[in-house]
Amino acid sequence: MTALTAAAPTLEVRNLQTHFFTRAGVVKAVDDVSFSVGRGKVLGLVGESGSGKTVTGFSILGLVDEPGRIVGGSILFHGQDLAKQSEEQMRQLRGNRIAMIFQDPMMTLNPVLRIDTQMIETVQAHTKVSKEEARQRARDTLGMVGIPSPDERLKSYPHQFSGGMRQRVAIAIALLHRPELIVADEPTTALDVTIQAQILAEVQKLCAETGTAMIWITHDLSVVAGLADDIAVMYAGKVVEKGEVAPVLDMPLHPYTAGLIGSVPSRNKRGEPLKQIPGMTPNVMRLPPGCAFRTRCAYATEVCKQEVPFGEVAPGREVRCFHPLFPAKQGEAA
Amino acid sequence: MSLYLLRRLLQAALVMLAMSVIVFVGVYAIGDPVEILISPDADQMERERAIKALGLDLPLWMQYLSFLGNALRGDLGRSFVFNEPALQLILQRMPATLELAFGATIMALIIGIPLGLYAGLKPKSFGAKCIMTGSILGFSLPTFWVGLMLIMVFAVQLGWLPSTGRGETVDVMGMRWSFLTWDGLRHLAMPALNLALFKISLVIRLTRAGVRETMLMDFVKFARAKGLTNRRVISVHVFKNIMIPVVTVVGLELGSTIAFSVVTESVFAWPGMGKLIIDSINVLDRPVIVAYLMIIVLMFITINLLVDLSYSALDPRVRLENK
Amino acid sequence: PAQAQNVQSVTIAVGAQVTSLDPHYHALSPNYAVAEMLFGALAGFDAHGRIQPGLAESWRPVSESVWEFKLRPNVRFHNGNAFTAEDVAFTVARVPTVPNSPSSYALYTRAIKSVEVVDPMTVRFHTEGPYPNLPNDLAQVSMLDRETHDGAATEDFNSGKVAIGAGPYRFVSFRSGDRLELARNEEYWGPKPAFERVSYRIMTNNAARMAAVLSGDVDMIDQVPTTDIARLRREERVRLSEADGLRVIFLGLDNSHPEGSPFITDNDGKPLTVNPLHDVRVRRALNMSIDRNAIVERVMEGSAIPTAQFLPPGTFGYVPGLEPVRPDLNAARKLLADAGYPNGFRMTLHGPNDRYINDARIIQAVGQMWTRIGVRTAVEGQPWTTFVARAGRQEFSAFLAGWGTASGEASSPLRSLTATYTRDRGWGGSNRGRYSNPAADAKLEAALRELDDAKREVLLQEATRITMEDVGIMPIHIQKNVWALRPGLAHEARADELTRAQDVRPAPAAR
Amino acid sequence: MSASSLPKTGLPAAAVPEVALKVETPFRRFVSEFFESKTATVGLIVFVSLVLIALLAPFIAPQNPYDLAQLDIMDGRMEPGTVGGAGFTYFLGTDDQGRDMLSGIMYGLRISLTVGIGSAFIACMVGASLGLLAAYAGGRTDSVIMRLVDLQLSFPSILAALMILAFLGKGITNVVLALVIVEWAYYARTVRGTALVERRREYIEAAQCLALPTHRVIFRHLLPNCMPPLIVVGTMQIARAIALEATLSFLGLGVPITEPSLGLLISNGYEYMLSGKYWISFYPGIALLVTIVSINLVGDHLRDVLNPRLKK
Amino acid sequence: MSTPIIELKGVSKRFSKKLDFAGKILQRLGAPVRDETVHAVDGVDLTVNKGEVVGLVGESGCGKSTLGRMVAGIMPASDGTIRWHGKELAELTGSEGRRAKLQTQMIFQDPMSSLNPRIRVADIIGEAPLVHGLTKRSEYDGYVDEQMRRAGMDPTLKRRYPHQFSGGQRQRIGIARALAVQPEFIVCDESVAALDVSIQAQILNLFMDLRRDLNLTYLFISHDLGVVEHLSDRVVIMYLGRVVEEAPSEEIFARPNHPYTQALLSEVPRIDARKKSFAGVKGEIPSPLNPPPGCHFHPRCPFAFDRCKVERPMLKTVASGHRSACHLNDKVA
Numbered sequence A: 001m002t003a004l005t006a007a008a009p010t011l012e013v014r015n016l017q018t019h020f021f022t023r024a025g026v027v028k029a030v031d032d033v034s035f036s037v038g039r040g041k042v043l044g045l046v047g048e049s050g051s052g053k054t055v056t057g058f059s060i061l062g063l064v065d066e067p068g069r070i071v072g073g074s075i076l077f078h079g080q081d082l083a084k085q086s087e088e089q090m091r092q093l094r095g096n097r098i099a100m101i102f103q104d105p106m107m108t109l110n111p112v113l114r115i116d117t118q119m120i121e122t123v124q125a126h127t128k129v130s131k132e133e134a135r136q137r138a139r140d141t142l143g144m145v146g147i148p149s150p151d152e153r154l155k156s157y158p159h160q161f162s163g164g165m166r167q168r169v170a171i172a173i174a175l176l177h178r179p180e181l182i183v184a185d186e187p188t189t190a191l192d193v194t195i196q197a198q199i200l201a202e203v204q205k206l207c208a209e210t211g212t213a214m215i216w217i218t219h220d221l222s223v224v225a226g227l228a229d230d231i232a233v234m235y236a237g238k239v240v241e242k243g244e245v246a247p248v249l250d251m252p253l254h255p256y257t258a259g260l261i262g263s264v265p266s267r268n269k270r271g272e273p274l275k276q277i278p279g280m281t282p283n284v285m286r287l288p289p290g291c292a293f294r295t296r297c298a299y300a301t302e303v304c305k306q307e308v309p310f311g312e313v314a315p316g317r318e319v320r321c322f323h324p325l326f327p328a329k330q331g332e333a334a
Numbered sequence B: 001m002s003l004y005l006l007r008r009l010l011q012a013a014l015v016m017l018a019m020s021v022i023v024f025v026g027v028y029a030i031g032d033p034v035e036i037l038i039s040p041d042a043d044q045m046e047r048e049r050a051i052k053a054l055g056l057d058l059p060l061w062m063q064y065l066s067f068l069g070n071a072l073r074g075d076l077g078r079s080f081v082f083n084e085p086a087l088q089l090i091l092q093r094m095p096a097t098l099e100l101a102f103g104a105t106i107m108a109l110i111i112g113i114p115l116g117l118y119a120g121l122k123p124k125s126f127g128a129k130c131i132m133t134g135s136i137l138g139f140s141l142p143t144f145w146v147g148l149m150l151i152m153v154f155a156v157q158l159g160w161l162p163s164t165g166r167g168e169t170v171d172v173m174g175m176r177w178s179f180l181t182w183d184g185l186r187h188l189a190m191p192a193l194n195l196a197l198f199k200i201s202l203v204i205r206l207t208r209a210g211v212r213e214t215m216l217m218d219f220v221k222f223a224r225a226k227g228l229t230n231r232r233v234i235s236v237h238v239f240k241n242i243m244i245p246v247v248t249v250v251g252l253e254l255g256s257t258i259a260f261s262v263v264t265e266s267v268f269a270w271p272g273m274g275k276l277i278i279d280s281i282n283v284l285d286r287p288v289i290v291a292y293l294m295i296i297v298l299m300f301i302t303i304n305l306l307v308d309l310s311y312s313a314l315d316p317r318v319r320l321e322n323k
Numbered sequence C: 001p002a003q004a005q006n007v008q009s010v011t012i013a014v015g016a017q018v019t020s021l022d023p024h025y026h027a028l029s030p031n032y033a034v035a036e037m038l039f040g041a042l043a044g045f046d047a048h049g050r051i052q053p054g055l056a057e058s059w060r061p062v063s064e065s066v067w068e069f070k071l072r073p074n075v076r077f078h079n080g081n082a083f084t085a086e087d088v089a090f091t092v093a094r095v096p097t098v099p100n101s102p103s104s105y106a107l108y109t110r111a112i113k114s115v116e117v118v119d120p121m122t123v124r125f126h127t128e129g130p131y132p133n134l135p136n137d138l139a140q141v142s143m144l145d146r147e148t149h150d151g152a153a154t155e156d157f158n159s160g161k162v163a164i165g166a167g168p169y170r171f172v173s174f175r176s177g178d179r180l181e182l183a184r185n186e187e188y189w190g191p192k193p194a195f196e197r198v199s200y201r202i203m204t205n206n207a208a209r210m211a212a213v214l215s216g217d218v219d220m221i222d223q224v225p226t227t228d229i230a231r232l233r234r235e236e237r238v239r240l241s242e243a244d245g246l247r248v249i250f251l252g253l254d255n256s257h258p259e260g261s262p263f264i265t266d267n268d269g270k271p272l273t274v275n276p277l278h279d280v281r282v283r284r285a286l287n288m289s290i291d292r293n294a295i296v297e298r299v300m301e302g303s304a305i306p307t308a309q310f311l312p313p314g315t316f317g318y319v320p321g322l323e324p325v326r327p328d329l330n331a332a333r334k335l336l337a338d339a340g341y342p343n344g345f346r347m348t349l350h351g352p353n354d355r356y357i358n359d360a361r362i363i364q365a366v367g368q369m370w371t372r373i374g375v376r377t378a379v380e381g382q383p384w385t386t387f388v389a390r391a392g393r394q395e396f397s398a399f400l401a402g403w404g405t406a407s408g409e410a411s412s413p414l415r416s417l418t419a420t421y422t423r424d425r426g427w428g429g430s431n432r433g434r435y436s437n438p439a440a441d442a443k444l445e446a447a448l449r450e451l452d453d454a455k456r457e458v459l460l461q462e463a464t465r466i467t468m469e470d471v472g473i474m475p476i477h478i479q480k481n482v483w484a485l486r487p488g489l490a491h492e493a494r495a496d497e498l499t500r501a502q503d504v505r506p507a508p509a510a511r
Numbered sequence D: 001m002s003a004s005s006l007p008k009t010g011l012p013a014a015a016v017p018e019v020a021l022k023v024e025t026p027f028r029r030f031v032s033e034f035f036e037s038k039t040a041t042v043g044l045i046v047f048v049s050l051v052l053i054a055l056l057a058p059f060i061a062p063q064n065p066y067d068l069a070q071l072d073i074m075d076g077r078m079e080p081g082t083v084g085g086a087g088f089t090y091f092l093g094t095d096d097q098g099r100d101m102l103s104g105i106m107y108g109l110r111i112s113l114t115v116g117i118g119s120a121f122i123a124c125m126v127g128a129s130l131g132l133l134a135a136y137a138g139g140r141t142d143s144v145i146m147r148l149v150d151l152q153l154s155f156p157s158i159l160a161a162l163m164i165l166a167f168l169g170k171g172i173t174n175v176v177l178a179l180v181i182v183e184w185a186y187y188a189r190t191v192r193g194t195a196l197v198e199r200r201r202e203y204i205e206a207a208q209c210l211a212l213p214t215h216r217v218i219f220r221h222l223l224p225n226c227m228p229p230l231i232v233v234g235t236m237q238i239a240r241a242i243a244l245e246a247t248l249s250f251l252g253l254g255v256p257i258t259e260p261s262l263g264l265l266i267s268n269g270y271e272y273m274l275s276g277k278y279w280i281s282f283y284p285g286i287a288l289l290v291t292i293v294s295i296n297l298v299g300d301h302l303r304d305v306l307n308p309r310l311k312k
Numbered sequence E: 001m002s003t004p005i006i007e008l009k010g011v012s013k014r015f016s017k018k019l020d021f022a023g024k025i026l027q028r029l030g031a032p033v034r035d036e037t038v039h040a041v042d043g044v045d046l047t048v049n050k051g052e053v054v055g056l057v058g059e060s061g062c063g064k065s066t067l068g069r070m071v072a073g074i075m076p077a078s079d080g081t082i083r084w085h086g087k088e089l090a091e092l093t094g095s096e097g098r099r100a101k102l103q104t105q106m107i108f109q110d111p112m113s114s115l116n117p118r119i120r121v122a123d124i125i126g127e128a129p130l131v132h133g134l135t136k137r138s139e140y141d142g143y144v145d146e147q148m149r150r151a152g153m154d155p156t157l158k159r160r161y162p163h164q165f166s167g168g169q170r171q172r173i174g175i176a177r178a179l180a181v182q183p184e185f186i187v188c189d190e191s192v193a194a195l196d197v198s199i200q201a202q203i204l205n206l207f208m209d210l211r212r213d214l215n216l217t218y219l220f221i222s223h224d225l226g227v228v229e230h231l232s233d234r235v236v237i238m239y240l241g242r243v244v245e246e247a248p249s250e251e252i253f254a255r256p257n258h259p260y261t262q263a264l265l266s267e268v269p270r271i272d273a274r275k276k277s278f279a280g281v282k283g284e285i286p287s288p289l290n291p292p293p294g295c296h297f298h299p300r301c302p303f304a305f306d307r308c309k310v311e312r313p314m315l316k317t318v319a320s321g322h323r324s325a326c327h328l329n330d331k332v333a
């Protein structure tokens, strides 16, 4: 019944490791990340800043920049390992069957090219069609994401759009080839609440209609709560908890997830101090051995200094912790 | 747009006014043109006659006012030395200088952009390091020295190119242009290269810096995420963005190239405006100096305007009204 | 390159700017040179600077104040008009009326009170009192055609419209600052020039000019830099053509500030209250310390002759036996001590750095020499523009300058350089040190009224000798004029520095 | 998870893992980044050596080339390696005045560096102050200063320098002055550009909010943050000033002939190039080249190190 | 009741670009050029009483920060009066003016750009107190340590530079800097927006602790309704430069009156909402350069009627302490 175990997923990431070999040392930006997402499903990938969400996304598209490299694991897209594809094969996949949407709509569109150029080139990069046909397709897609009078808008430059419109254009570009997978990296973080709601509405509709699988990267649990089917929580380059949205949010097993949920103000009583996770987000360059969270964790014991396995602790629930917060402890946490 | 033009015109007028005052006072302070122009045999009476003939007997401010009056009617005065309208004198020499400056600019772009692209895309490669070090040489070598070396090697030793001077010219639109003839081009090659050297370096650097910065931009990554080929990403997305600084700087440099052609023109005996102005400064031919500076300022302002226009063509974010 | 070209044409690169084709607009040697190719005057100078007939076959004073010139018959302008006495009268009348002229030729016609056309081939000039220099003066004045040039403006000459004269070459085209193209005048009255076409190019940069002749782009250049002469003598691609010039390089001394000269201080840097240069012993000491041979040999690389007077041997007014003093440091120090400066003093020697051949180098060398006798000399070179203005205001204590005697006779430098500065007589116009010597003035005055050449020469020689023994100025050397040309050509080198196409012909060997 | 076990206002200080790290000042970080580039390090070493040579010239040069009494034209134009009248070997030959080229270069370097660094420094002070003022005051002050900058920049630098020198006369001070007049505008423009950006940063607002005096805000808060581009422009302008001085000397203006800078040495020897006496111009040329290249190498790398946009 | 700490009456802020000389000439000649004006803040009334926490909510560009800056005395108002303890801020000079300024401090959004990267933490915190004589050179170190400790920072880190801290620590430095001049009123401009969720909670708790310990008053600017709800006693909602609604916290979340507030509340993603379907108010936020006439919200308002297009609605009391600017209220009434 869960997406994770049902029919062959669109994408399955197994033990992905992406490291950056910098002058100052090796940055293990992504260090053991596994999840999968099926057709028409939305996976919410949450975690704090620097926890490796973006790098995971880029790894899937094969866009990790120097000095980064995928050093381990596999990224199975319909069973095909993306980590082993050639650059040209990846190029043909990108924007075609796997698309990506970036966080900052101000920065993702090339400021000096017109929208039509940027859309048409995407169409033509993957299909042999005439410019006219490509334009037609671009126009239709713009209409689909709710941009009024797409014909005129095609002739505009990005700066002539508002932030929300720009993000819609970016989404339209991602949708041009009706991809099977979209990696959305915090696409609404830079937008206003009302505009964010508009975008979320569009995206929801599209996924439902086209059966596209989606990885929604964010640090905002609230967005994921409303949008995603499954959720994967990352901490310091590792997925620490994974499962369907409702159980994870209602009954977090990992202390970090619990802390995260606990610190959301609306979960707290007005005027009372918020539940907080002490300490700071760790520096990925100097991670302590064992569980990276243990320095901030109230349940940490000696055993946490050992490498923690990622394992299924309940049906459809995987957690990386020696001391998962089973309901026995829940009362204490909530 | 018209607001912008008007603003520019007003600025130009102001700058030119300031310039003419500076030159008037400057030339007056430097020395006495008559002392320089007059035949040594001349006696005192002859000197006084010449001073009167050139209108230098009036107080400076009166000379300036009468200049201003004439200038408003389009008459910038007559050269002391050539007894020809200063403006005409300069315009006659302008094609030669323009040809040189444009030749150098084109050369700089043709050579500089590919090298800069390479150095920017592969910053760690050996080739890139060579290019960058080489470009420092372009900045460092004094123009006059390089000019002479070019002449020594290509004209005197190898005899491939004519040493100096301007080649055959063809009349187009009432001006003489030499770049339309083979002989003219051969004459143009060395001085243009000499003048271009600095700019080649500049273009290389700008291009490289632009490439390096642009490559880090999100939209480049997004373009790659769209599945575009590397070639398209570089030749369209990156290139169009780096052209903005390159065009701006090279455009603005065109002005100083014209000014710097002074050195190249004197080394290569290139009969352009630069040589004229040096000669004119040497004999304190004030009408020519003033007219030259007026023209240069006008040219600078026109070039700036054109640069800004092309800027807005290249960068749609820039609207001229907003400047 | 030029070698491959038709022998019928020659390309000459000159180092000085031709500023105008109007022969009466700007009195400047390059303009004379061009005028001599296009127009021609009543008289001319030969290669040694001696006067010779031109458009006039002969002349003589018919009375104290009247000169009569016999014109050359059958001379035609390039447009076919005949040259007559009317044209002479017209020309003399035009000269002072050229508008805006910064350096007018009126100087050369001012002595003429009236012109009398006796017959078409005879013209008489009436002067105020005796004026022996009239033929020399008129040698500078190019003759124009009344019919063609009446009302002609300077631009009309430059554009070529009225660039019509009776000279050996006719105008083809002119690009100011770049080149002048000429064609042979087949109807020329005198010896026919060798080349049919002349391309006369302006290349003011020395290295550019050198490179042009070395690479064969041009056939001949003038003003060969002294630095290259040694090398060129060994070079097979070119040969040199040299002549002693008429330009003397000298040092002028401040005689105008008796209470202390602006750039002279004592050894501690405090201004002196008297001007040591007023003492002839000091002047002699300075003069005696200068090793002219060293300068000629090391700085000028042999391309000059050491001198103690205005003119080279063989010219009118040259003083035989007036030789440079032998450099003698001890004698010089002694003279200084006698004058009251046993430890010398400090002084700045100024000079232009862009005007005369090696000007800045010469002053440095002199600086070295003066410093050796205890006059600690600082040296400052500056562009002619500023130099000449300051020198004209007597702001310097010692300075380098040059004087070219185009007329080849000594009254010119005596009158302008060393005669007492007197405005209404027009004397001392270039006497920037304000030297004054009544004895020399008297001799000069007599010479200027003496119509008898022999007597006049003696007077001029005496004036020169008086001036030089008093060290009114310190002549250093007389420049040689050097041209470089390709081996197939021969050139008659001229003393007056003019570079004229008619002086070049194919070398006899090459024929 | 329980918060009660923790200090109420936040994290325990001991939880900060970097406590043991030594304090990394921006300067130290900058230094260590700078020395990562080999070429730049070499450039800096060369440049420092050149400065040392220039400073020590009076002690290490075989001859005082500015003292006319020590020169002898009879020793003029001697080839490298010749022993001259004064008894020592002219390793790099002599120029036309009998000036030992080696000494001439050492002293010339002195002048060139003085002119370059001096003018760049003064121009920087003047330009940076005006630029800061323009950016901070805005409005009319800004327009007036920027119009002045425009005027200056539309006046071709070489012509401006030519005219100024023709006007002032020669001399090192005048050359420096001319270069300052020609170059200040670059600094003003650069500083204004950065300052306009920096001024909008919140730390300036914070300083204003704390009622700090204006001069303090400008000089202690704004200025230090405008330094990086200023340093970059500065190094470039030192090189430019040296080259410009050389060109001016070539054109007959510039420093006094008896105290030649590198540029003047080159220009003096330039006329001997065609006659085969290459050393008069060649060695000073090399010295000039090495100087400018080394400065540019340093400046170039500074540009990279100090450019925040290239840092991730 | 005692005089409010801050009282704003009809405060506006306009940013205008005036025509220059050339522009004026052209205007004379009849060209369609004119001064451009952004009404960043348009006739706002606001009072903040001692000890109160007022939340200021609105979408990007609606003028929240501008208002905050005016309150903090960084920026003068174009129109209207700002009274500080009953005295007009613009008229205060000398030491009193400085005191007024110091009494109101601001904590900024961006923890990086609000700290001068070239000054050590100790000096960032201690400079102003030293300049204003709140501490002496001799007591300087102790004073700075105390401020740091109060903001939950380890004083041993004071010799470091801002870049060596994480976002949360930097925000603490900012807080310490503000507290160091002993203010009574703090304007927090989106002070937690840039922080990670887990750190955000720490900082919010710190704010609350400080409020309790030091009896501080806050103007808390945020676009995160959740945060505002949790912290504030009173909430003010802004839209395009104007206040559209103002009410005590419980009241506004329970009974939002203005359609904009309603939309805002319904669209805020909430962690308790599962698989909800988002809707979103139609339309984009208009440009403040030429805002729509009448009620600024009318183009997006589902209930807009004719009057909304022409007449600016005034803030009217709809319940005790609850004011709203909407013509619908008149209609109902």
Ligand SMILES: Nc1ncnc2c1ncn2[C@@H]1O[C@H](COP(=O)(O)OP(=O)(O)OP(=O)(O)O)[C@@H](O)[C@H]1O
Binding pocket: A020, A022, A027, A028, A029, A030, A047, A048, A049, A050, A051, A052, A053, A054, A055, A056, A065, A066, A067, A068, A219, A284, D312
């Ligand atoms: N090019 C790179 N070189 C070195 N380290 C890098 C590079 N790119 C990313 N990293 C490191 O990888 C880690 C993970 O970064 P990532 O961008 O994936 O985080 P994130 O979870 O997306 O954070 P945010 O929420 O801030 O976007 C960070 O510690 C970052 O410093």
Ligand SMILES: Nc1ncnc2c1ncn2[C@@H]1O[C@H](COP(=O)(O)OP(=O)(O)OP(=O)(O)O)[C@@H](O)[C@H]1O
Binding pocket: E015, E038, E039, E040, E058, E059, E060, E061, E062, E063, E064, E065, E066, E067, E223, E288
């Ligand atoms: N210095 C300024 N010059 C011109 N316009 C300004 C200036 N500061 C602010 N504005 C304009 O005033 C309006 C309000 O800006 P303000 O920063 O107060 O909004 P905000 O509500 O704080 O937005 P955000 O949530 O994005 O911080 C915006 O349209 C902005 O463009």
Ligand SMILES: [Mg+2]
Binding pocket: A053, A054, A055, A185
């Ligand atoms: Mg990210």
Ligand SMILES: [Mg+2]
Binding pocket: E064, E065, E066, E189, E190
């Ligand atoms: Mg804001």
